[in-house]
Amino acid sequence: MTQSDSGVSAAIGAPLVVLDHVDKWFGDLHVLQDIDLSVARGEVVVVIGPSGSGKSTLCRTINRLETIDKGTITLDGQPLPQEGKELARLRAEVGMVFQSFNLFAHKTILENVTLGPIKVRGQKKAEAEKRGLELLDRVGIAHQAAKYPAQLSGGQQQRVAIARALAMEPKVMLFDEPTSALDPEMIKEVLDVMVDLARQGMTMVVVTHEMGFARTAADRVVFMADGAIVEEGTPEEFFTNPSSDRAKDFLGKILKH
Amino acid sequence: MEPVIDNLDLYWSGFLTSLEFIVYSLVGSMLLGTLIAAFRVSPIPALRGFGSTYVTMIRNCPLTIVLFFMAFGLPELGINYSYFTFGIVGLVIYTSAFVCEALRSGINAVPAGQAEAARAIGLTFSQSMREIVLPQAFRSAVPPLGSVQIAMFKNSAVAGAFGIGGDLYSVGRTLTSARGFEYIPVLTGVAIGYLVITLSAGAALAVIERKVAIAR
Numbered sequence: 001m002t003q004s005d006s007g008v009s010a011a012i013g014a015p016l017v018v019l020d021h022v023d024k025w026f027g028d029l030h031v032l033q034d035i036d037l038s039v040a041r042g043e044v045v046v047v048i049g050p051s052g053s054g055k056s057t058l059c060r061t062i063n064r065l066e067t068i069d070k071g072t073i074t075l076d077g078q079p080l081p082q083e084g085k086e087l088a089r090l091r092a093e094v095g096m097v098f099q100s101f102n103l104f105a106h107k108t109i110l111e112n113v114t115l116g117p118i119k120v121r122g123q124k125k126a127e128a129e130k131r132g133l134e135l136l137d138r139v140g141i142a143h144q145a146a147k148y149p150a151q152l153s154g155g156q157q158q159r160v161a162i163a164r165a166l167a168m169e170p171k172v173m174l175f176d177e178p179t180s181a182l183d184p185e186m187i188k189e190v191l192d193v194m195v196d197l198a199r200q201g202m203t204m205v206v207v208t209h210e211m212g213f214a215r216t217a218a219d220r221v222v223f224m225a226d227g228a229i230v231e232e233g234t235p236e237e238f239f240t241n242p243s244s245d246r247a248k249d250f251l252g253k254i255l256k257h
Numbered sequence: 258m259e260p261v262i263d264n265l266d267l268y269w270s271g272f273l274t275s276l277e278f279i280v281y282s283l284v285g286s287m288l289l290g291t292l293i294a295a296f297r298v299s300p301i302p303a304l305r306g307f308g309s310t311y312v313t314m315i316r317n318c319p320l321t322i323v324l325f326f327m328a329f330g331l332p333e334l335g336i337n338y339s340y341f342t343f344g345i346v347g348l349v350i351y352t353s354a355f356v357c358e359a360l361r362s363g364i365n366a367v368p369a370g371q372a373e374a375a376r377a378i379g380l381t382f383s384q385s386m387r388e389i390v391l392p393q394a395f396r397s398a399v400p401p402l403g404s405v406q407i408a409m410f411k412n413s414a415v416a417g418a419f420g421i422g423g424d425l426y427s428v429g430r431t432l433t434s435a436r437g438f439e440y441i442p443v444l445t446g447v448a449i450g451y452l453v454i455t456l457s458a459g460a461a462l463a464v465i466e467r468k469v470a471i472a473r
Contacts, residue, residue: 065373083300085381092379102374106393115388116378161374168378 013041016203022071031057033228044204046214049224055207059176063094092120095165095173099180101157103149110145113164135163139193155186172203223247260438261446271428272450279410285349290356295386315354323351328419344416355405363398396469403462407455425450
């Protein structure tokens with residue numbers, strides 16, 4: 001049982017990520033519709049919803065891998081800058097874990113984890129490697145440090161990707177469907193790492209279809225459909241007593257099996 | 258094959274001159290081509306525009322015209338270097354457009370997620386190109402880059418015809434027109450000289466391709 005089971009815990013602080021009236025279109029498709037979302041320091045927000053509801057796009061706007069057409073996004077009080085050095089600096093503060101892992105294919109596991117600290121933070125190689133190995137140990141991959149990504153299983157690659165993001169000591173971690181490309185038996189090893197992170201107080205935005213994870217680790221569940229936030233609440237409220245028909249319909253479909 | 262055997266020293270020095278010319282052009286065209294390719298995928302519209310204009314102009318212009326500009330156009334503007342240098346510059350400019358496009362095919366083959374992950378950890382555009390995208394792009398662009406460079410090796414004979422002096426092509430011309438030897442044996446010797454260069458390049462490419470292959 002985690003402390004966050006009781007919903008929004010007392011440890012949660014001031015807003016860290018704030019989306020204010022955010023709109024985005026892909027051509028005619030209104031993928032994000034007037035999104036207001038505030039994520040507090042230490043809070044774990046799980047975004048769920050049907051495919052094409054815009055939840056991945058929402059996640060990717062927070063470190064500006066997707067641009068927005070209207071509204072503002074602030075991180076720790078700072079609006080997201082335009083493309084350039086300043087944006088790069090800001091992205092270093094935001095960890096991102098992708099559905100398809102995206103480990104650097106031509107670099108070893110350890111190099112994947114140390115590249116950011118060395119190139120972006122200017123750390124010494126030895127120092128970065130020491131910290132990198134600690135992080136790899138934390139996600140259970142330290143003995144594979146000299147291998148290349150393709151030699152690891154999907155679950156192992158995703159744990160390395162988490163370690164790579166953590167190496168930058170981010171203020172917030174974004175997870176874009178981190179287990180959707182994994183075999184069922186590998187999902188648990190990744191979720192375990194994520195639950196640990198949540199317990200240690202990391203601020204997290206997690207887009208996922210793993211309802212078990214949402215129940216265990218989320219402080220708040222945000223339900224999206226057709227580009228809009230339909231409802232949000234504690235996992236307890238949301239899973240036992242959803243208020244909107246859209247959410248009832250969605251939960252009816254996915255919780256049946 | 259008497260004319261060849263009797264003039265082996267001349268052939269040898271011609272071979273070395275051609276090889277030197279080719280090595281300079283190879284290094285120059287790879288560097289310039291890589292820079293132009295980076296321009297073509299850069300987030301800055303002005304650089305992208307410059308890159309695509311450069312490629313369109315140079316790639317669609319016959320090599321001889323580029324070389325004429327070097328050999329006769331630039332001296333008119335008061336820029337004077339040896340034909341050897343002009344030849345290299347002309348060939349580098351011409352070949353770099355093809356290097357750029359071969360490399361761009363390699364860049365396009367790098368999954369978009371690689372660059373996204375690079376940006377997500379805070380690398381700038383140039384860092385992500387240098388550390389992540391280009392090293393992988395080069396690997397998948399080895400075969401087309403090889404073809405471009407082998408074509409350049411042979412184009413060095415065209416530059417030779419402009420009189421870079423002392424290269425394999427010039428040896429053939431000297432032996433046939435100045436010393437009156439027969440064409441067939443003399444040119445066979447020249448062809449063998451070029452074949453030694455191009456065939457070993459082909460073999461080297463096969464080795465490089467095996468060495469740099471990355472598993473996905």
